[in-house]
Amino acid sequence: MSQWLHQRPLHNPLPNPYPLSPRNSMTFQFQRPMLLVLNRTTLLVLLSLLVVLGVILPWTGTPGFMFPNATSSLAKWRDYTLSQAASFVAKNGTIIVCAVSQPYLPFLNNWLISISRQKHQDQVLVIAEDYATLYKVNGRWPGHAVLVPPAPDSQTAHKFGSQGFFNFTSRRPRHLLHILELGYNVMYNDVDMVWLKDPFPYLQGDHDVYFTDDMAAVKPLDHSHDLPPPGKKGRTYICSCMIFLRPTDGAKLVMKKWIEELQAEPWSKAKKANDQPAFNWALNKTAGQVDLYLLPQSAFPTGGLYFKNQTWVEETKGKHVIIHNNYITGFEKKIKRFRDFGLWLVDDHAVESPLGKL
Numbered sequence: 001m002s003q004w005l006h007q008r009p010l011h012n013p014l015p016n017p018y019p020l021s022p023r024n025s026m027t028f029q030f031q032r033p034m035l036l037v038l039n040r041t042t043l044l045v046l047l048s049l050l051v052v053l054g055v056i057l058p059w060t061g062t063p064g065f066m067f068p069n070a071t072s073s074l075a076k077w078r079d080y081t082l083s084q085a086a087s088f089v090a091k092n093g094t095i096i097v098c099a100v101s102q103p104y105l106p107f108l109n110n111w112l113i114s115i116s117r118q119k120h121q122d123q124v125l126v127i128a129e130d131y132a133t134l135y136k137v138n139g140r141w142p143g144h145a146v147l148v149p150p151a152p153d154s155q156t157a158h159k160f161g162s163q164g165f166f167n168f169t170s171r172r173p174r175h176l177l178h179i180l181e182l183g184y185n186v187m188y189n190d191v192d193m194v195w196l197k198d199p200f201p202y203l204q205g206d207h208d209v210y211f212t213d214d215m216a217a218v219k220p221l222d223h224s225h226d227l228p229p230p231g232k233k234g235r236t237y238i239c240s241c242m243i244f245l246r247p248t249d250g251a252k253l254v255m256k257k258w259i260e261e262l263q264a265e266p267w268s269k270a271k272k273a274n275d276q277p278a279f280n281w282a283l284n285k286t287a288g289q290v291d292l293y294l295l296p297q298s299a300f301p302t303g304g305l306y307f308k309n310q311t312w313v314e315e316t317k318g319k320h321v322i323i324h325n326n327y328i329t330g331f332e333k334k335i336k337r338f339r340d341f342g343l344w345l346v347d348d349h350a351v352e353s354p355l356g357k358l
Contacts, residue, residue, distance in 0.1 A: 077147075078147070082175070090123065093183070095184050096124045097125050098111065098124070099129055100127070101133060101152075105136065105358055107331075108126065109350065110346045111192075127146060129152055134146070134147045140356060148174075173258040176245060177252060177256065185244070187199070187244045188244075192334055193322055193324050194338070194343045195321070197321045202321060204293075205293065206246065207293035208246055208251040209243065209245055209246075209250065209293065211242070213239070213302065215304075225294045235284050239302060241326065250286075253290060254282050254283065254290055257282035261277075261282050262278045299322070303325050303326040307325070
């Protein structure tokens, strides 16, 4: 651009038969630098406009008359159904599911890196709980995200104990039930988890529902795989963070009961519920009708055990499969703890994620 601005002016080799009057000549000399200034200003304005259109509008919704192709692409993902998405990602009749809102995208990426190392990333379906997440994931990894409307409020869905968080997590059993009714096996994970090994060899037998204990008390290595006895509140303390379901009548019954329990005990300011107690009540109330399987603690420890009992970690070294970063709240605290234990992978290994570096 600078070469053009300072280029030597071209001269007409032929004499001008109509020379400019002195007044017109002065006007021309005055206008020329003004044109150069206007050209610079115009270019800056155009560049700024391109940045706005290219970066901001995809998140807020692009007007169709400006970019019809972009609009149709976004509309495609808005109309993408859970049935279509499940069919696209399923491998050997099995889908790995998570539910994510925009604040959790760094955790999603961390989780995906660990899954990619076990060669199961193609089976992952991200249930986006806001349109920003839907467009972000499908923009980089087409077909692997779906939004089941209506989308909850993404600004409140990440705060544990809030009504927004309850609304966000209470949608989970409906998503899982829908996938079961489509005929697929489904594994659900929270995204504050890291896979150290392939979990599928641990899903032994043909049970309806597989789950993990959320208690930090150490169990014997050969502990029972039955549903544990109820605790002080009259129910078990099973974690709703890691569940594997087969498309059986028993698994569907548990999901339906989970939905009923959530409806019977909604969120209130006095009782800031989440979805996990309802899941436990569902397991407890259907235990006699459903084939349940408790996964081994040494392979699927709760965060209250793995991050707080180093003696146990050393004694069970080599047995850990999926680590859950629970028993702690707050994004920064979770990230720090992952970093302290060498489990925050996105800093140095983002290229291993299907999403790349976010």
